[in-house]
Amino acid sequence: MHRFPIFKSAKLFLISFGFVYRANFLALLMGVMFGFLMSHAGATTYDYHAKMFLMIDFQLMEVIATAVVVSMIGVFLLKKFHVHAISTGDEVDFVKKPYQKGLVTGAFLFGIGWAMTASCPGTVPAMIGEGKIGAVFVLIGLLLGTMAFGVLQTFIAHNGQVSDTLK
Amino acid sequence: MEVVVWIGWIGGLAIGLFVILHFWLMGKPAGCSTGYGNVCGLLSKKLTYYRQGEYSNPNNTKLWFLIGIPLGGLLSALGSPDTWHLSFDMGMYEAVLPQSNAAKALWLIFGGMLLGFGARLAGACTTGHALVGGAMMNPPSLLAGAVFFMSAMLTTQLLFNF
Numbered sequence: 001m002h003r004f005p006i007f008k009s010a011k012l013f014l015i016s017f018g019f020v021y022r023a024n025f026l027a028l029l030m031g032v033m034f035g036f037l038m039s040h041a042g043a044t045t046y047d048y049h050a051k052m053f054l055m056i057d058f059q060l061m062e063v064i065a066t067a068v069v070v071s072m073i074g075v076f077l078l079k080k081f082h083v084h085a086i087s088t089g090d091e092v093d094f095v096k097k098p099y100q101k102g103l104v105t106g107a108f109l110f111g112i113g114w115a116m117t118a119s120c121p122g123t124v125p126a127m128i129g130e131g132k133i134g135a136v137f138v139l140i141g142l143l144l145g146t147m148a149f150g151v152l153q154t155f156i157a158h159n160g161q162v163s164d165t166l167k
Numbered sequence: 168m169e170v171v172v173w174i175g176w177i178g179g180l181a182i183g184l185f186v187i188l189h190f191w192l193m194g195k196p197a198g199c200s201t202g203y204g205n206v207c208g209l210l211s212k213k214l215t216y217y218r219q220g221e222y223s224n225p226n227n228t229k230l231w232f233l234i235g236i237p238l239g240g241l242l243s244a245l246g247s248p249d250t251w252h253l254s255f256d257m258g259m260y261e262a263v264l265p266q267s268n269a270a271k272a273l274w275l276i277f278g279g280m281l282l283g284f285g286a287r288l289a290g291a292c293t294t295g296h297a298l299v300g301g302a303m304m305n306p307p308s309l310l311a312g313a314v315f316f317m318s319a320m321l322t323t324q325l326l327f328n329f
Contacts (some may be wrong), residue, residue: 011275025190027228030185031235033243034197037169038184039243046171047258053323059175066179067186072185074320080188085194087228092194097290097300099307106288107296109281110317114293116278116324118260122199123280130168133255137272139277143210146203148280149238149287150216156218157194157216160257 023087035126044127047120117141171248186302193228193265200292202233203283253282289315 004012018025041063042048051057057167077083085092114120117138119127124142127135172182187198201221208217217225244251255271257264265271286292290315291300291310297315300308 004260014253021322023193023228024226024231027231028199028235030189030253031232032193032239033185033188034232034233035236035239036239036243037181038236038241039240040173040257041175041182044240045172045258050259050323050327052329053320057171059168062175063182064301065181066176067182068300068301070180070183071186071281071299072304074183075190075302078187078190083243084192085190086192088194090194092190094190095195096303097308099310100290103286103290103307103311104314106285106290107314108177108285108318110278110289111315111320112284113278113281113283113285114315114319115225117275118257119282120199120294121203121282121286122236122294125236126240126243129242130170130239130244131251131253132168133253134257134271134275137275138279138282141276141281143201143206145280145283145285146200147207147211147214147283148288149284150204150214151183153216156212158186162256 026087034122038123038126039130043123044119044130044132046118049114053115088130113145168244168247168252168254170243170247183302188301196295196303197232197323198229198291198295198299199233199285199297200286202229204287205230206233209214259327 038044042059048057048059052060060143075094079094083092084090091100117134119135120144124135124138128139168326172178186197195290195306204222206215207214207224209230210217216222219281241251255268257271265274282292288321289296291308293315297312301312
């Protein structure tokens, strides 16, 4: 077995650690940035949601419209120059969400949830970071709802046998 | 908790640049609600739906993205003039939501369940469909974004005006 001096082995450890976990680390940084921006854009403030849907103030509409236009230009440029991703080294994959059965029903239920809680899955964790207690309850509900969908899908996959679903 | 809110187009510009940066760094579209599936897979080993396909490895970038978001919210709150404190105040919603704290908590849990179930049934949340899907001009995402908005608007109008 090879033995390296302590500094060299520590350096090698850090390099291999970084190599294995760099995608997760970058994702963590991206998450921090997303939460920060969502918070400063006003998406974590309850009143902006109510004001948008009551057509008093269009802060969030401005935010999403500008964001979509800016990122549309960016997506166009990334596609045109066949840019390669930093974490994977492969060309950026613009995988599109397909149309799935129940999309309209799901979107309708989601909209009711949005109006009831004035938050969406992306802003709930940021609200918790800001110290909004309400967001903790929304998070509990979110996990329960996601869990319910998984249980339903597992139930269907097992041909409706309850005993097989949660064995 | 009051945070500093930027002018609409500056916030939008920053989020648009964020979406591009996410594409460039991670090589795939940004998304939030899929990460909750990973959490469910970690919570219950018996739930095979969140243990296969795109969820086969629950400890992936989607999960770490989700873990990062509260830190971002905390940083934003610490950078604002108001000192960080816990609050259960919901602004304009105080007038239409139940008055007792327990009933308000139940209301929020029920709303959260609709968000979680609806997001999985529709395939993505506001980030995945309206923001990133809109940027890629994906027709199903545009449809989902329009339905999100219409149904939320209808419900808010019912809540505040009837």
